Amino acid sequence: xxxxxxxxxxxxxxxxxxxxxxxxxxxxxxxxxxxxxxxxxxxxxxxxxxxxxxxxxxxxxxxxxxxxxxxxxxxxxxxxxxxxxxxxxxxxxxxxxxxxxxxxxxxxxxxxxxxxxxxxxxxxxxxxxxxxxxxxxxxxxxxxxxxxxxxxxxxxxxxxxxxxxxxxxxxxxxxxxxxxxxxxxxxxxxxxxxxxxxxxxxxxxxxxxxxxxxxxxxxxxxxxxxxxxxxxxxxxxxxxxxxxxxxxxxxxxxxxxxxxxxxxxxxxxxxxxxxxxxxxxxxxxxxxxxxxxxxxxxxxxxxxxxxxxxxxxxxxxxxxxxxxxxxxxxxxxxxxxxxxxxxxxxxxxxxxxxxxxxxxxxxxxxxxxxxxxxxxxxxxxxxxxxxxxxxxxxxxxxxxxxxxxxxxxxxxxxxxxxxxxxxxxxxxxxxxxxxxxxxxxxxxxxxxxxxxxxxxxxxxxxxxxxxxxxxxxxxxxxxxxxxxxxxxxxxxxxxxxxxxxxxxxxxxxxxxxxxxxxxxxxxxxxxxxxxxxxxxxxxxxxxxxxxxxxxx
Amino acid sequence: xxxxxxxxxxxxxxxxxxxxxxxxxxxxxxxxxxxxxxxxxxxxxxxxxxxxxxxxxxxxxxxxxxxxxxxxxxxxxxxxxxxxxxxxxxxxxxxxxxxxxxxxxxxxxxxxxxxxxxxxxxxxxxxxxxxxxxxxxxxxxxxxxxxxxxxxxxxxxxxxxxxxxxxxxxxx
Numbered sequence: 001x002x003x004x005x006x007x008x009x010x011x012x013x014x015x016x017x018x019x020x021x022x023x024x025x026x027x028x029x030x031x032x033x034x035x036x037x038x039x040x041x042x043x044x045x046x047x048x049x050x051x052x053x054x055x056x057x058x059x060x061x062x063x064x065x066x067x068x069x070x071x072x073x074x075x076x077x078x079x080x081x082x083x084x085x086x087x088x089x090x091x092x093x094x095x096x097x098x099x100x101x102x103x104x105x106x107x108x109x110x111x112x113x114x115x116x117x118x119x120x121x122x123x124x125x126x127x128x129x130x131x132x133x134x135x136x137x138x139x140x141x142x143x144x145x146x147x148x149x150x151x152x153x154x155x156x157x158x159x160x161x162x163x164x165x166x167x168x169x170x171x172x173x174x175x176x177x178x179x180x181x182x183x184x185x186x187x188x189x190x191x192x193x194x195x196x197x198x199x200x201x202x203x204x205x206x207x208x209x210x211x212x213x214x215x216x217x218x219x220x221x222x223x224x225x226x227x228x229x230x231x232x233x234x235x236x237x238x239x240x241x242x243x244x245x246x247x248x249x250x251x252x253x254x255x256x257x258x259x260x261x262x263x264x265x266x267x268x269x270x271x272x273x274x275x276x277x278x279x280x281x282x283x284x285x286x287x288x289x290x291x292x293x294x295x296x297x298x299x300x301x302x303x304x305x306x307x308x309x310x311x312x313x314x315x316x317x318x319x320x321x322x323x324x325x326x327x328x329x330x331x332x333x334x335x336x337x338x339x340x341x342x343x344x345x346x347x348x349x350x351x352x353x354x355x356x357x358x359x360x361x362x363x364x365x366x367x368x369x370x371x372x373x374x375x376x377x378x379x380x381x382x383x384x385x386x387x388x389x390x391x392x393x394x395x396x397x398x399x400x401x402x403x404x405x406x407x408x409x410x411x412x413x414x415x416x417x418x419x420x421x422x423x424x425x426x427x428x429x430x431x432x433x434x435x436x437x438x439x440x441x442x443x444x445x446x447x448x449x450x451x452x453x454x455x456x457x458x459x460x461x462x463x464x465x466x467x468x469x470x471x472x473x474x475x476x477x478x479x480x481x482x483x484x485x486x487x488x489x490x491x492x493x494x495x496x497x498x499x500x501x502x503x504x505x506x507x508x509x510x511x512x513x514x515x516x517x518x519x520x521x522x523x524x525x526x527x528x529x530x531x532x533x534x535x536x537x538x539x540x541x542x543x544x545x546x547x548x549x550x551x552x
Numbered sequence: 553x554x555x556x557x558x559x560x561x562x563x564x565x566x567x568x569x570x571x572x573x574x575x576x577x578x579x580x581x582x583x584x585x586x587x588x589x590x591x592x593x594x595x596x597x598x599x600x601x602x603x604x605x606x607x608x609x610x611x612x613x614x615x616x617x618x619x620x621x622x623x624x625x626x627x628x629x630x631x632x633x634x635x636x637x638x639x640x641x642x643x644x645x646x647x648x649x650x651x652x653x654x655x656x657x658x659x660x661x662x663x664x665x666x667x668x669x670x671x672x673x674x675x676x677x678x679x680x681x682x683x684x685x686x687x688x689x690x691x692x693x694x695x696x697x698x699x700x701x702x703x704x705x706x707x708x709x710x711x712x713x714x715x716x717x718x719x720x721x722x723x724x
Contacts, residue, residue, distance in 0.1 A: 007700045007712045014698045038637070039667060121637065151702045151712065157674035158646055158705065161639025227703075238643045239615075273651060278704045285713040 001062055001370055002147050002292035004112040011154065012109040015116060019043050020102035027099060042122070042160075044115025045101055048422050052096040054104060055118040060128035060146040060170070061089035061373040065364035068371055070111045072356035078104050083356070085341060085349045087413055087464055088167070089127050089373040090118055094420050116154060121162045123153035123234070129171040129178050130374040133293060134382040136330035138172040140189050140197055141293045145226060146170045148281055148289055152227050159234050163241035164249035166234070179375055179491035181205045181213045182467060184251050185233060189223070197223045203233060203263065204255030207461035211497050212252040215260035217267060224286070228279040232271035236263070297368060298383070301333025305386035317404070318393050320442055324404040326389060335386050337367075339379040339396060340403040340411060344440040347429045348414040349377035358399040366392050376452075377413055378406065409451040409518070410436040413464055417457030417474060418481070424457035426474025426481035426507075431455055434511040448518055451531040454489075467491035469532045470517060471498045472510065483510045487517070487543055488535045499540055502548050516546040556659070557688050559678045564688035564695070567679070571607055571628060586630060589614050592622075600625055609661065612640045616648045623654055631677075633662035642675040649676035649706035669694035676706030 004012075019039075026036040040046075044055040056071065063071075071091055075083045078100045079093040086092055096104070108114055118125055128146040132138065149168060153159070159166070171178040172189035180186025186202035198220040205214025221229050233251075242248045255263045281289075312319040325338040339359060342348050351359075359379055363371040366388045367381035374380055384392055396402035405411045412435060415421065417428030432455055439445045454468030458475075465471030467489040475482050482504035489498030505513055518531075520542050525534045535543065558567035571584045576591055580599065586607035587599070599606050600622070607628030608619060619629065629648060631641035641660065648654040659679040660672050666686035673695050680691075701709050 005716070007715065010699050011702070011712075014700075018697055121639075154702050155670065155698065156703060157671040158642040159639070160671050161637050161642070235643050239640055243638060243640075275650070278650075281713055282717060284717050288716065 001064055002143070002289060008112070008151075009109070012112070012114050012116075015043075015114065016102060016105045016109050019105060023098065023102050038120065040098075040101075041119040042117070043101070043105065044118035045096070045098075046119060046422075048094065048420055049418075050420070051094065052098055052101065053420070054093045054096045054101065054115055055086075056083075056091045056093070056108060056113060056115050057118045057125040058089050058091060058113070058373050059150050060126050060132070060143050061130050061375075062143060063363075063371045063373065064111075064369050065360040065371075067111045067113055068356050068360035068363065070107060070113065072353040072360070074104055074107055075356070076353040081354075082350055082352045084347070084416060085351060085373050085377050085379070087375050087377060087415075087462060088125060089130075089375060090125055091373075092416070094416070119165075120160075121164050121166075122160050123149075123156060123162075123166045123168065126150050126153075127167070127169045127178055127183075127375060129173060130372045130380050131177055131327075131336060131382070132172070133295065134329050134334075134336050135173060136328070137175060138189075138330075139191050140172045141290075142170040142172040142178075142187075142189060143293050144286070144290050145187065145189070145199075145223070147292070148226065148286065149230065152230070152279075152281075158231075159238060162234070162238055163243045164246070164251075166237075166251065168230075174493065176491075176493045176495070177374075179464070179467065179495075181495040182207055182211070182464070182491055183214065185230070186214050187226075192220055199223060199226060199229075201229065201233075203267075204252040204260070206250050206252040207464060207466050208250065209247050209459045209461075210253065211461070211466040212256060213495050213497065214252070215255065217255075217260055217264035224283070225276055225280055227281060228274050228276040229267075229271055231279050232267050232274055236266045236270055240266075298331045298334065299385075301331070301385065301387075303332040305333060305389075308386040308389050311390035315390075317397070317402070318390060320446070321393050321396075321402055321404040322389065324408065324446070325406045329383065331383075333386055335384050335389060337381040337384045337389065337392055338374075338406045339381065339401050340405050341378050341401075342405055342411045342436065343400055343403040344410060344436045345433050348412050348432050351379070355399050355401055358395060358401065362392055362395055376411065378411070404442060405445055407450045407452065408445045409439045409448050409453060409514075410445055412436060412453045412455060413468070414455040415457050415462035417455075417463075421457060423460055424474065425459075425476035426457050426483065428455040428457040428463055428472075428474060431472060431474075431483065431507065431510050435514050438511055438515060448522070449530055451518070451521075452490075453514070464491060465489075466497045467495065468498060469530075469535070470514065475504050477504065481507050483507065485510075485513060485517075485547070487540060488532060490532060494532075501540065502544050505547075513547045517543050520546045554681070556679050556681045557686075557691055559673060559691075559695075564691035566688055569681075571605070573609070584627065586628060589618060593618075596622060607657075607659075610644065612638055616644045616652065619648075620652060623648075623652055626654075626656055628657040628659055628679075629654065630659040630661045633660060633664050633668075636663040636665055636668055636683075638663075639671075642671055645675040645677055646706045666690050666694060670698065674701070674705045674707045674709070 126146045128142045169178040169183040188200040201218040202214035327336040372380040412432040414428040414432040418424040454464040455472040456463035456465040471486040484504040485501040486498030584605040605627035609630035665684040
């Protein structure tokens with residue numbers, strides 16, 4: 001993992017000092033809440049329904065054991081002993097006191113963590129493929145480029161007051177595990193015919209009120225020009241993006257209104273006038289960052305582990321965990337181990353301080369001191385020896401973290417919803433809990449197979465409902481919580497926006513409707529079809545009929 | 553004469569403003585004046601021919617590129633911040649400084665407050681008319697708060713990657 005040098009550390013220290021001063025002025029009454037609001041937001045501090053919420057950035061989802069332990073300690077000391085991992089791989093603490101915020105940021109800075117640019121109309125925390133550095137199908141480690149962007153975008157003087165927030169995702173595999181088509185900018189590394197590394201650049205994806213899949217504006221951008229090209233995109237957006245209507249201010253609206261071709265032309269023109277050498281990182285700096293992600297210490301191991309094979313033959317729970325949560329690694333004898341934060345009946349993405357400590361210990365002992373956060377609100381140990389998987393599994397069982405449901409129907413994405421969020425129309429968490437309970441039987445969940453349910457408590461779509469195989473959107477109908485279902489969305493390589501199933505349902509009808517949808521799928525599916533495949537073949541009609549027939 | 557904060561030799565100081573800001577429906581008085589882009593395009597040559605210092609103010613949606621022909625003859629360019637959240641002027645400022653090589657006074661006007669000191673100064677502005685009660689000392693302190701920057705901008709500060717290349721900072 002990249003390690004902060006003195007410059008990175010001093011940047012954080014200076015920021016904490018600035019924020020401590022601002023908080024002091026606010027608490028002393030020298031600043032009004034109106035004046036303070038934009039300043040605290042730039043430090044990730046929101047005022048929610050019940051308390052302040054601190055959104056801590058986890059750049060490209062990478063954490064070492066010390067960082068994870070610090071998050072545990074902070075959530076124990078200053079919050080209620082747990083945190084909530086989000087779809088942007090941030091950690092949210094929902095019960096913060098304003099007076100503690102500078103101390104928290106100070107503690108986080110000690111391990112290279114911060115809450116910079118987790119809010120506001122700026123370039124937000126970067127996300128990257130959670131399998132980076134561990135998956136065989138990547139052409140490079142996307143975190144190298146994500147780190148380059150992190151530094152470039154931090155306190156960027158020109159782009160701190162964009163028309164709206166701005167999110168960038170980086171991946172380096174043909175298989176999209178970063179939802180790059182629904183980002184303001186999606187970057188996919190690939191090699192051209194001569195073997196040179198390039199970015200495919202997608203701009204103008206996004207969810208929210210007006211969902212769009214981002215079009216490709218440049219198929220081959222030489223990697224050394226990444227930052228100057230990003231500057232050109234951001235400058236076109238900063239100058240020409242709409243500022244008259246908050247709902248039309250994202251870059252997706254600019255791209256859609258100009259058309260991808262014209263937008264690309266404007267970016268190319270701006271880029272042609274850019275002094276690229278002044279913006280792009282020199283090769284020495286790229287090499288320095290790359291060295292931070294150099295693979296270290298992989299042993300030469302046989303592809304199969306006798307220890308692991310005999311343990312899983314003897315233990316059905318481990319066998320199930322291995323089927324669902326353990327994935328092949330690019331180095332023989334190693335595996336990626338997914339840790340589900342979706343245990344049945346709990347809040348999706350929530351993790352207690354004790355659990356964070358357990359994962360930190362496991363990362364340190366078994367995964368080269370590294371853990372990851374995924375946009376699907378789970379954790380992951382990227383570099384576990386197959387020999388160690390039984391021990392890791394046993395420790396996860398003890399910590400209540402061994403739920404074997406990755407990508408299954410109970411692995412639900414849900415935003416905090418009306419339980420916490422000032423923007424929400426409806427609760428998301430209890431809906432997720434209801435559905436998960438119905439599919440608590442792991443054998444049933446496995447029979448149903450891959451089925452991605454995503455729930456948002458309002459149209460802002462933090463729960464990615466547009467791209468769920470089943471999407472659930474909370475709406476307010478005359479003060480009552482209702483839920484609109486959509487089918488057929490996907491955030492992956494086969495990205496698609498879901499189609500609305502029919503009129504919104506009351507809260508108590510949502511989980512039964514999911515049952516009905518699953519019944520239709522099990523009845524209609526052909527060999528090898530996932531839920532979404534059956535939907536794509538059979539269309540909306542049979543699903544709609546099943547859910548709404550009884551209403552007549 | 554109204555006062556503004558001027559950035560000089562790495563320090564903010566109070567300065568007198570010799571310019572009169574002239575609305576489009578007012579006659580142009582004697583002396584140094586600042587006019588709108590529209591008026592500049594109509595009357596600019598005449599005004600410049602009268603041997604006075606002339607400035608132009610650009611609204612947030614007006615492009616600095618429209619000043620290209622006469623830019624070297626302008627004494628001041630004012631860029632508007634209709635709200636402090638409106639960041640268009642930062643791009644305009646960098647284009648003027650870095651692409652159009654403008655070296656005259658670049659003034660931030662509108663909803664410009666102390667908490668914008670870093671981006672305002674980094675994007676090449678050298679005078680501001682603060683909308684709050686902030687003082688030059690506060691602006692100086694705000695600008696010095698961050699010891700490093702991660703990217704080049706119009707202020708010429710050396711970015712972290714260039715410092716690292718020179719080995720000025722040690723590795724952890």
